[in-house]
Amino acid sequence: MSSFHIDHIIPESLASNITELKKVKSLLKLDEKFDIYGYENLLPCRSGANLQKGATVFDEARTQFFLGIADNRKAEVLKNLEKISKRNIRGKALVLLQQCLEGGQLSPSEVANILDEHKEQPDEIFHLIESLKFFDSAEIRTVSKADIDELLGRQVRLGQNDHIVGVTLTKDKNETLHVKTCKEYHEAIESGYYALTNFDIKMSSFFEHQYGLLSSLKAATVPERSFIDDPRSGVVDIELIPFSLFPWIGDAPEIEDTSATYQSKVDDGTISIKRIKQNMLCVEEHEGMGQQLIEVARADFNGDGLEEILLFEYCYATHGTLGYGGIRILGRNTVEGLFEIIQ
Incomplete structure (x- = not known):
C-alpha cells in the first residue's frame, strides 16, 4: 500500500477558508455535521493523482460521486479501526502479563485469573x-x-x-x-x-x-497433558522425528526399519543437516529432496488432550525447480516415544 495516498475529496485547505467551505457545503447540500477531516471525506488514490489534484475542487457531479463512495465505506473503516485498536490493546496486555509473569510480579494462577475475568478465555x-x-x-x-x-x-x-x-x-x-x-x-x-x-x-x-x-x-484447545513440554522437545530433536516424515519424489520407498529417525539417517549418510536453529530444521537428501520444518505453534490440535506441535513444512528438489509446502502436526504419546505424525 506504500504506492497509495489517502486524499481529501474536498481539499483540506478549505478548512482555513470558512466562507469558501460554506459555499462548497451549500452547493453539495452537505449538513453542518460534515467533517472535512472525517472519513466521509477520505478515499485512497494513487500518489500521482493526489499530487496532481492538490487543492482542486472537482465539479459537483464528480465530488458527489466520490463522497458517496466514502460515505458508504465509512462504517466499514470505523469497524476495522476498532478491530485494530482492540487487537493492539490485547497484544499489549498479553505482553505486559507475560513480563509480569517472567519477572515474578504475578504468579501463573494470578495471570490465569486475570484472563478469566475478560471476554476471551485463556x-x-x-x-x-x-x-x-x-x-x-x-x-x-x-x-x-x-x-x-x-x-x-x-x-x-x-x-x-x-x-x-x-x-x-x-x-x-x-x-x-x-x-x-x-x-x-x-x-x-x-x-x-x-x-x-x-x-x-x-x-x-x-x-x-x-x-x-x-x-x-x-x-485447537489447551492440552490437558504434554510429553513434549518438560523436558521440552521439538523439531531440533532429530532423534525423535520418524524418517517417514521425509518427502520423496514419486512413490515413497518402503522403509524396512520403521524405527528409523532423522538422526539415524544423518548417521548413515542418507540425509544431511543444512541449517538448524531453535525452532527450525533443514535437511537434504543427496541428489534428491530437501525439507525445511519450522515450529510455529503448540496446542491440542486433534482433541486427544495431548500437546502437539504444528510445523510449517517446505519441500524442494535439491537439483531442480520443484517446491511446495503445507503444515505438518507432530505429537508424542509417551515421554520415551518418538514423535508421531498426526497430519
Whole structure:
C-alpha cells in the first residue's frame, strides 16, 4: 500500500477558508455535521493523482460521486479501526502479563485469573513461536480465536517477495483466479482451482501455511497433558522425528526399519543437516529432496488432550525447480516415544 495516498475529496485547505467551505457545503447540500477531516471525506488514490489534484475542487457531479463512495465505506473503516485498536490493546496486555509473569510480579494462577475475568478465555489465545506475516508488514505473534476470521481475510505476505501480490490459481479450460487472502485461497481451492506452474505452487505454500495454521488454531484447545513440554522437545530433536516424515519424489520407498529417525539417517549418510536453529530444521537428501520444518505453534490440535506441535513444512528438489509446502502436526504419546505424525 506504500504506492497509495489517502486524499481529501474536498481539499483540506478549505478548512482555513470558512466562507469558501460554506459555499462548497451549500452547493453539495452537505449538513453542518460534515467533517472535512472525517472519513466521509477520505478515499485512497494513487500518489500521482493526489499530487496532481492538490487543492482542486472537482465539479459537483464528480465530488458527489466520490463522497458517496466514502460515505458508504465509512462504517466499514470505523469497524476495522476498532478491530485494530482492540487487537493492539490485547497484544499489549498479553505482553505486559507475560513480563509480569517472567519477572515474578504475578504468579501463573494470578495471570490465569486475570484472563478469566475478560471476554476471551485463556484457551482462546495462542502464542506463536514463528510470527504470521501480512502484506501490510504487520506481524502477529499472538492469535485470539475471536480474530481468526479477520486474519483469514487479510492479504498474505509472500515471504521476502514484497513485489509479488497474491497467487494465480487455475481451473479446467484455462480459467484463472488471482487470490490475495487465505479466505479467497481456500474458497478457490474448494471450487476446484489449483496452482498450476512451479512458481504458483511455490507461492501457494505461503497460503497453505497461513490457512493451515489459522484453521488448525480455530479448532485447537489447551492440552490437558504434554510429553513434549518438560523436558521440552521439538523439531531440533532429530532423534525423535520418524524418517517417514521425509518427502520423496514419486512413490515413497518402503522403509524396512520403521524405527528409523532423522538422526539415524544423518548417521548413515542418507540425509544431511543444512541449517538448524531453535525452532527450525533443514535437511537434504543427496541428489534428491530437501525439507525445511519450522515450529510455529503448540496446542491440542486433534482433541486427544495431548500437546502437539504444528510445523510449517517446505519441500524442494535439491537439483531442480520443484517446491511446495503445507503444515505438518507432530505429537508424542509417551515421554520415551518418538514423535508421531498426526497430519
